[in-house]
Amino acid sequence: MLDIHGITCVFGGLTALDDVSFSARAGEITGVIGPNGAGKTTLFNIITGIYTRSAGRITLEGSDISGLPPERLTRLGLVRTFQNIELFGKMSVLENVMVGLHTRSRSGFIACAFKLPQHLREERRIREQAQELLEFVGIADLADMAAANLPFGKGRMLEIARALAVQPRIMLMDEPAAGLNSRETWQLGDLIRKIRETGVTVVLVEHDMELVMDICDTIVVLNLGRKLAEGTPRQIQENPEVIAAYLGDE
Numbered sequence: 001m002l003d004i005h006g007i008t009c010v011f012g013g014l015t016a017l018d019d020v021s022f023s024a025r026a027g028e029i030t031g032v033i034g035p036n037g038a039g040k041t042t043l044f045n046i047i048t049g050i051y052t053r054s055a056g057r058i059t060l061e062g063s064d065i066s067g068l069p070p071e072r073l074t075r076l077g078l079v080r081t082f083q084n085i086e087l088f089g090k091m092s093v094l095e096n097v098m099v100g101l102h103t104r105s106r107s108g109f110i111a112c113a114f115k116l117p118q119h120l121r122e123e124r125r126i127r128e129q130a131q132e133l134l135e136f137v138g139i140a141d142l143a144d145m146a147a148a149n150l151p152f153g154k155g156r157m158l159e160i161a162r163a164l165a166v167q168p169r170i171m172l173m174d175e176p177a178a179g180l181n182s183r184e185t186w187q188l189g190d191l192i193r194k195i196r197e198t199g200v201t202v203v204l205v206e207h208d209m210e211l212v213m214d215i216c217d218t219i220v221v222l223n224l225g226r227k228l229a230e231g232t233p234r235q236i237q238e239n240p241e242v243i244a245a246y247l248g249d250e
Helices: 040-047 070-075 093-102 109-113 117-137 152-164 182-197 209-215 233-237 240-247
Strands: 002-011 014-024 029-033 055-060 078-081 170-174 201-205 218-223 226-231
Touching (some): 014 055, 040 170, 078 152, 182 201, 218 240, 226 240
Parallel strands (some): 078 170
Antiparallel strands (some): 002 014
8 A cells, every 4th residue: 555665864964764665555554663763753754745755765556656745645545643633723623524524525616605506515515424524533522612622632533533534545643642541542542443444544653552562463663763673563572673672682
């Protein structure tokens, strides 16, 4: 689904990523882990067109997407959530999800300005789909609340619902469990599995090792900008180089 080929990123004299390669297979959950400063978020920023790579290329289902801007990638079905939640605080929870659905609406300026029948039909459909997505992530009862008033954990669910609204084929999640308590993290794991079951491929950067080992099919380990290991959760847990990188040799 997503292939990373020899990605290198240099900032001035600092090499943040050095010849990183791996693949995320369709219909699977791939975890990217590593100590702080390993280059995980930098990699996501390159994949999603926020940073410019120094070398290497990225392909999505065989098509080269290297350097494409985020809006082009979204139209191709690649979306991302961020560690720091960014919501439209003054809009309702439902309206936040509708924003995502509006990226694929077809009504033109005239139809919207004069509220023509096709626009009104489409708007009803968007509202219904937004409600369904809120039910999917478990916050349908908060649809009318202002997004700014949501507890942090519910805000994370809203961010995921809004990302799902653009009908992705692959979702990159940057530390989705950051700031969540143990119960919310458990619910997040269930939600990520549900997302995978709908046919969406998931790639996540995460520090919560219990979550990663529980839900991921494949794990890629970065350390100091290089790929240290790749394998199943069990293989990663038993890899002496990974253990040394996290805990030290002694």
